[in-house]
Amino acid sequence: MSTSQILHLSDLHVSAQGNFDRSVVLDPLITRIKEDLTKGFKPEIVIMSGDVAFSGKTEEYALAKGFFDKLLTALKLSPQDLFIVPGNHDVDCSEYAQGESLNFSDMKAINDLLENKKHRDRCFVGMDNYFQFIETHYTHLASKQGRLIPFVSRRNTRCNKSIGIVGLNSAWMCRKSSEKEKKHIAIGEYQIKNAHAELMEPGGLDLAINVFHHPLDWLWNVDERACRTYFKTLKAPELLLLSGHLHEPNAGYSSDTQGGRFYQFQTGGVYTGSEAIESYQSRFQYITIDWDKKKIRLDFRRFAGWERIWCVDAENGEDGRIEYDMAGADNKAPKTLKTPEPFPEIPENYRTWLSEHCAYMDIDKLRGKSEVIQVKMPEIFVPLFADDPGKKAGSRRNMGEKCDQ
Numbered sequence: 001m002s003t004s005q006i007l008h009l010s011d012l013h014v015s016a017q018g019n020f021d022r023s024v025v026l027d028p029l030i031t032r033i034k035e036d037l038t039k040g041f042k043p044e045i046v047i048m049s050g051d052v053a054f055s056g057k058t059e060e061y062a063l064a065k066g067f068f069d070k071l072l073t074a075l076k077l078s079p080q081d082l083f084i085v086p087g088n089h090d091v092d093c094s095e096y097a098q099g100e101s102l103n104f105s106d107m108k109a110i111n112d113l114l115e116n117k118k119h120r121d122r123c124f125v126g127m128d129n130y131f132q133f134i135e136t137h138y139t140h141l142a143s144k145q146g147r148l149i150p151f152v153s154r155r156n157t158r159c160n161k162s163i164g165i166v167g168l169n170s171a172w173m174c175r176k177s178s179e180k181e182k183k184h185i186a187i188g189e190y191q192i193k194n195a196h197a198e199l200m201e202p203g204g205l206d207l208a209i210n211v212f213h214h215p216l217d218w219l220w221n222v223d224e225r226a227c228r229t230y231f232k233t234l235k236a237p238e239l240l241l242l243s244g245h246l247h248e249p250n251a252g253y254s255s256d257t258q259g260g261r262f263y264q265f266q267t268g269g270v271y272t273g274s275e276a277i278e279s280y281q282s283r284f285q286y287i288t289i290d291w292d293k294k295k296i297r298l299d300f301r302r303f304a305g306w307e308r309i310w311c312v313d314a315e316n317g318e319d320g321r322i323e324y325d326m327a328g329a330d331n332k333a334p335k336t337l338k339t340p341e342p343f344p345e346i347p348e349n350y351r352t353w354l355s356e357h358c359a360y361m362d363i364d365k366l367r368g369k370s371e372v373i374q375v376k377m378p379e380i381f382v383p384l385f386a387d388d389p390g391k392k393a394g395s396r397r398n399m400g401e402k403c404d405q
């Protein structure tokens with residue numbers, strides 16, 4: 001049987017405090033990994049898609065190193081089998097003046113900045129601790145272009161397939177609260193073009209893996225479009241994008257729906273706290289590529305709160321497992337997956353009003369097939385969207401708009 005397997009983790013969020021709580025979650029994770037090995041799982045690489053630290057401090061990375069050592073020992077792998085990219089929490093924001101941010105009006109301005117080493121280095125001051133950690137302990141992850149591109153690597157798998165793994169830095173513009181950065185950050189054409197050129201320089205690959213912290217749709221629209229262009233032209237029959245950041249199990253996978261032939265797999269946060277609420281529970285996944293069957297499989301794992309164990313994550317996939325046709329199989333685009341329909345943006349003033357007056361209501365679950373929400377009186381459910389009897393069936397009115405009926 002010809003398979004390759006990846007252990008995909010993200011969002012470790014190691015802070016200087018909370019050692020005991022982390023041990024409550026992460027010690028059972030090591031136990032789970034060992035148990036999975038006895039059941040036939042055999043990852044040959046580990047990919048950590050960002051947010052190793054909580055605030056980009058040296059002491060946080062020292063603690064993270066201890067976890068990675070335990071993990072690799074359990075997997076019988078070496079440090080050369082671990083691949084890491086930076087996330088927004090790997091930026092030490094105290095290195096920047098309050099309110100300091102990067103704003104661009106066009107891609108050329110980003111490219112000009114990234115091409116200028118002096119200007120680029122100034123932007124990366126807050127990632128110094130991250131790169132020092134990497135350069136000290138994981139020398140195979142040599143950054144390119146002066147710490148702009150986290151790493152470019154090629155290797156042969158156990159079953160002799162050639163895979164290329166490129167780490168991209170989607171965090172270099174991060175300076176403020178995560179939510180405000182959505183659609184305001186960029187990888188930058190200068191970065192992705194150079195990274196792909198280096199990756200493909202020795203020749204074709206069986207599989208190319210692009211790892212970056214933020215999901216593709218978090219990037220500035222212009223940057224997202226540029227990245228898609230470069231992904232599409234990569235000379236590899238199989239292409240995966242691996243990311244993290246959202247900690248959301250329901251966003252565990254998505255196909256490209258805009259003409260590309262790739263899957264984007266987004267994993268949950270490996271440490272979100274022992275008391276994390278349901279949707280934010282700690283999670284990780286195995287990615288298995290079956291070269292003979294031309295299938296890609298995800299196996300989901302979840303930290304089960306008070307049981308203090310990591311279990312099969314039955315909330316994702318079919319009983320914790322989902323399988324896809326390889327995107328490049330027969331040169332067809334990946335079949336459409338069950339991704340939620342895009343939902344209209346909830347007006348900010350309405351969200352604020354709901355949060356203030358309906359404390360028991362989870363407004364993020366106000367969508368079609370979600371579970372029933374219990375609302376305590378005197379709270380009143382106010383539908384966000386309603387059918388207008390005067391319009392054709394299926395049309396919707398946004399309650400944030402003017403309503404004259």
Ligand SMILES: [Fe+2]
Nearest residue numbers: 051087088245
């Ligand atoms: Fe993040």
